[in-house]
Amino acid sequence: MKRLRTLLGIGLGLAVVVGAGWYFASSRTASNGPAGRPNMANQPVTVGLATVAKGDIPLVTRALGTVTPLATVTVKTQITGQLMQVAFTEGQAVKKGDLLAVVDPRPYEVALQQAIGTLDKDEALLKNAQLDLTRYQKLVAQDSVARQTYDTQASLVRQYEATVVTDRAAVDAAKLNLVYTRIIAPTDGRIGLRLVDAGNYVTIGDSTGICVITLMKPMSVVFSIPEDSLPPVRKRLREGATLQATALDRAQKIELGVGKLETTDNQIDTTTGTVKLRATFDNSDEALFPNQFVNIRLLVDTVKDALVVPVAAIQKGQPGTFVYRVKPDDTVEIRVVETGASDGDRIAITKGLALNDQVVVDGTDRLRDGSKIRRPPPAGAPVAAAPPEGAGASGRDAGADGAPGPGRGAGRRGQSSN
Structure with missing residues (x-):
């Protein structure tokens, strides 16, 4: 009976020790996160920013055309x-x-x-x-x-x-x-x-x-645009405006020539819902070759002094069309906006933002309303190197164990000399 009580006492003691160890381990994991790393749930998010500025937005109609000689x-x-x-x-x-x-x-x-x-x-x-x-x-x-x-x-x-x-x-x-x-x-x-x-x-x-x-100089390009894009073009032509047309290669990387719109066809193709237009180019270098397929960018008009932001700042979601606007305390808020014309890289904001407001253009997938952000470092600023993973823990453990620790090492050396 005495032996049984002794075994029960030993078992109870072991249970207390194991429970205490599990408690302290759980507390440390909860505070540091997985694998002993700090919890990033409430850490600032590094993002890319852009400032709302004034600029001109060209209204460009893009189309695929065929180089067609005038004779x-x-x-x-x-x-x-x-x-x-x-x-x-x-x-x-x-x-x-x-x-x-x-x-x-x-x-x-x-x-x-x-x-x-x-x-x-x-x-x-x-x-x-x-x-x-x-x-x-x-x-x-x-x-x-x-x-x-x-x-x-x-x-x-x-x-x-x-x-x-x-x-x-x-x-x-x-x-x-x-x-x-x-x-x-x-x-x-x-x-x-x-x-x-x-x-x-x-x-x-x-x-x-x-x-x-084949007449090479000048050269023309015949291209088609949707019938919905025709009214603004005809309006500009009636006003006597000269509409600039730019011809690019198939990959849209090399500019082949800059010309002007000459005329539009007199009827819409009912099978495709498009209308043909003809633009002429000087073609002094003969970069445009008969029957070549080219990409045409027709500058129909230009929106002057619009508030513009990068297209990457525009988000779509449950609130509608919105941006993450940066507040003075380095947090973000969801700001619903109304957009206007776009040139593919920038977009005009007609309502919702003011000049010099800052919006997030990179890292939006990690943001919520009220999230804390970290601004990107200025260009040319030195970036501090992060310590190797586990370096701090190994240093502390080494000091505790006395491997490189100066105090315990000195004690051993003193004992050895004695």
Whole structure:
């Protein structure tokens, strides 16, 4: 019985010791958080801030367009014959009137001489008929010949006059055909690949032509915008405004040119609900290439002196559209705002904020109404290095155990010397 009471006492003592240890361990964990780290629930949150400022917001309409030349001409022969010479090189830039090719002119030179000969003959016949008519006129006055003879001669003169007119037209046609033997550029531009070689027999009905000339300067871009975006564009055009159009490459990284809006189409495409517009560009460096797909940014208007903040500051939630506004005590409050125009990076605030207010743009996911914040350090300020994890605890434990502690270590050295 005495032994049982002794065992019960020992068990009760162990239970007290274990309970006390568990209590102190739980208290330390609750105060320090998991793994002995400080509890961050009420710690300030480091955030990124932006200041409400005044600025201009461009109203830009974005669209995908196709580079479309203002003139693309397939050069064809206007006569039939053998192509004697090709006077251009592929890819050459030409001016209007430059010689491109020559068709064998010899048959047309011969035809011109024939037409001139016929004209000379008929003019001689006409002159003789006119002299006879003058003689008959005098004889009729003297009643020496019949009136019918005079009328017949007058009709013959008119026939020769018509024949001469026809002959002169034939001479002009022969001269024109001779001109057509020299094929010239009908417009400025750049020549593409050659479609026919010298020595081939070309005809008026050839569908391929000799070459294609594309006008490169200036260049136009045709693009489509939604019908809902058309009214402000037409309003600005009626006011006489020049709307700037910027062309960018497919990745929207390289600016290919800056031009202006020329016109809009006269009808809306009912299948897509869009309307086509045309913008022109100088294209002095020929960065815009025919049939190239480009991104167009059409500057329709600009909102002046608006209160602007970064788009990242705008939040959507149960209150509606809001921002986290920073208060003087470094806490934040939810401020419901009304927004206006945006350029993609900044957005205008029409109601809810004042000039020079500060709003949170980074770290909003960790904030609540009334949360404490830590402002970012100024640019160039030194940042204190955090101690290695567990360094403080190991130092304290080492001091308690006496491993590097100067007091206990000195005591051992004193005992050793003794």
